[in-house]
Amino acid sequence: MTDKLDEFVENLQQQIFDETREAFGEAGFQRWRNPLYRGPLADADSHARVTGECGDTMEIFLKFKENRVCDAAYLTDGCGSSTVCGSFAAEMAIGRTPDELTDITGDAVLEKLGNFPEEDRHCAFLAAATVQEALNLYMNNIVSEK
Template sequence: MRKKILVMDTLDDFLKTLQNEIFDEAKQALGEKGFQRWRNPKFYGKMETPDGQSRVTGNCGDTMEIYLRFENNRVSNASYFTDGCASSSVSGSFAAELTLGRNPDEVTDITAQTVLNTIGKLPDKDLHCATLAALAVQEALSNYMSNLSPEKFEKL
């Protein structure tokens, strides 16, 4: 019986050490702000009945979806969904957050650089994830604008 406990303690110690190494690497790659968002995603999930939505697939194969809901000409709710890596998830989360409270003109100002500046950093090999998220935001905005009735469009 003592042998099983020793093996279990050793396995538990190994797994804790491995998890700490993975988290340390993720913090190095994503920065503290990006790491925290990766561990605790915000705005994640597909939205029912959005006013604008998009689905964009990048050259890397990751797909990003952005969903926007508007009230009084401002984004009142936003969410994202991705099948991609941690950098895609973090980028989508911050991109969705950046839209909140903005009117369509202000949403057009959201670029890959805006997303990256908000995150703080991404690994060089994953910088395209910020571009993917920003492009998905712009496509969702375009979808929203194209669905506006002429009367609503004139009031913008």
């Protein structure tokens, strides 16, 4: 019986992987399996938390050095789609100036993914909105320090 259960579980896992790869594309599937930039960034210069219409919450952490993002991270309490989008949004922020961060939009995240389920596209817009809020808070902090 154990062999049949093991075989069933293995087949089910493979089916889930195949369906996720088809839905997210290869890049999204790999990021779903091994999210990058996940976790809090203790020494962040800016941190934003935004809750989307779907109820998922995204947090983005940005660390700046010489007017460029030198490190970024995300956290989410959302689904795998939010995880993938948060990971790509954090990655897209690294190396950018504040002005260049404004180019991180929901559409830009989706373009980076290449393939994403229509019903989950809102997660890309949540990730981008959170990056923009972190940027806004960072810029407001710079202005208030002057």
